[in-house]
Structures are given as structure tokens and as C-alpha cells.
Amino acid sequence: MTPEDVRNVRFPKAPFGHRGYDIAEVDAFCETLAQAFSGRGALTTAHIRQHAFSATAFGHRGYHRDDVDEFLDRACVDLESARRGESRRRTGGRILTPEDIRRLRFSPPPQDRPGYPADEVDVFLGRVAATLAHTGPGGLTSSEVRTIGFCTAPAGRAAYHRDEVDAFVDVVVRTLQTEERAVREHARS
Structure with missing residues (x-):
């Protein structure tokens, strides 16, 4: 852009x-x-x-x-x-690509606020990347992502900034909704 x-x-x-x-x-x-x-x-x-x-x-x-x-x-x-100095090649009008997920980095939470456990979020990111890489059964749906809930990271455990992760989850939901809508429209035609 x-x-x-x-x-x-x-x-x-x-x-x-x-x-x-x-x-x-x-x-x-x-x-x-x-x-x-x-x-x-x-x-x-x-x-x-x-x-x-x-x-x-x-x-x-x-x-x-x-x-x-x-x-x-x-x-x-x-x-x-x-x-980050990277150029993005958009594929099929997608908001996110599997490569975007692999390059994504979240900030640690502020000192006075808890974050989400990094390992828990990383597992979620892996599932998102797999869903975006392969269409078909077994992938995440926008409804599933919308209801995702992460635990609070205990003190001393690697954690990510909650606001950044929550904002990213919104982008994932929107990306999957766009793809689900395209699949439905293609099925109708």
C-alpha cells in the first residue's frame, strides 16, 4: 500500500x-x-x-x-x-497471508499489566497460518476465532501485549469472514 x-x-x-x-x-x-x-x-x-x-x-x-x-x-x-522493510505481495485480495502470520511479532505487555501466555498465542498463530495456507475442512472458522479466549500469563512467564493480540484476532476474524463469504458466493454461482 x-x-x-x-x-x-x-x-x-x-x-x-x-x-x-x-x-x-x-x-x-x-x-x-x-x-x-x-x-x-x-x-x-x-x-x-x-x-x-x-x-x-x-x-x-x-x-x-x-x-x-x-x-x-x-x-x-x-x-x-x-x-520492517518488507514488501507485501497480496494474494487473492487477502488481508492476511500465512507469511504474515509467520513474521508477526507481538510486544511484551506493559510492566503493570498482565499479558497472554506467549506459547498459547503461538499455538493459535500456527492454527491460523495452517488455515490460511490450506482451504477445506479442519481449518478455523471466523466463528471459532471470534470466541477464542486466552488465559492470563502467570508472573515470570513469556507473555504478549493483550491489546495487540486482541486487535490481531479481529483482523483474523475479518480475513476468515471475507474468505467464507467468497466460498459461499462461489458455491451459488
Whole structure:
């Protein structure tokens, strides 16, 4: 993803009866994101994943929430890759690839907060990578990932930052939902 890709993105309006995200807020955030892709600004993937947009005013239709969220999920993965100096080759429009999972690194939790056990999260990452590498039975579903729960790591045990892991789980859910939707549409045709 390039700064121009971010600046040129066009989101559809929310369906009738839905307010959607405030257009001015999304556009301003996309400009900040474009600056991050050009190496300016201190926007991190955590900032992107935690950013919340206001709903547009009553009686107006803002940007379709799902389309904005999906774009930001892709931007997080691409920004993380760009900061590591890696180029991403997108396959089939996927938000995540098995290679993304293998390269992923989470931060340790802050000193004053517990994290998720690293070994438990690593097993989950292995299952996600296997699911993305092979379609068919036996893989994780978006419903299963949505209900995943990690324990709290005991003191002294290797752990990952909870917010980062939780935000990543959201990206996995969205990726699997997109693939499940594509499979259903293909089956109908």
C-alpha cells in the first residue's frame, strides 16, 4: 500500500437506514495514514486498530463501516510490513497471508499489566497460518476465532501485549469472514 493508495481510496456510503462513519473523520484519518506510509508521522498499527470514528449525523449516510474497517485492517498489515522493510505481495485480495502470520511479532505487555501466555498465542498463530495456507475442512472458522479466549500469563512467564493480540484476532476474524463469504458466493454461482 502506498500513500497514493490511501489518498485515492473511495468508500461506499452506508446502506439506507444506517448512519455509517463520519466522512470528514475518516478522510482526515486516511490522510494521517497516508503520511505514515510516506514515513512521516508516528502512527502505529495499535493506533489504527484502536481508533474509533463517530457516527455521521442523524439523517445522513456516512461511509460504510465494514468497508472502512476492512481497509484499515489491510493498512495495519501493510504498514507493519513496510516498517520492517518488507514488501507485501497480496494474494487473492487477502488481508492476511500465512507469511504474515509467520513474521508477526507481538510486544511484551506493559510492566503493570498482565499479558497472554506467549506459547498459547503461538499455538493459535500456527492454527491460523495452517488455515490460511490450506482451504477445506479442519481449518478455523471466523466463528471459532471470534470466541477464542486466552488465559492470563502467570508472573515470570513469556507473555504478549493483550491489546495487540486482541486487535490481531479481529483482523483474523475479518480475513476468515471475507474468505467464507467468497466460498459461499462461489458455491451459488
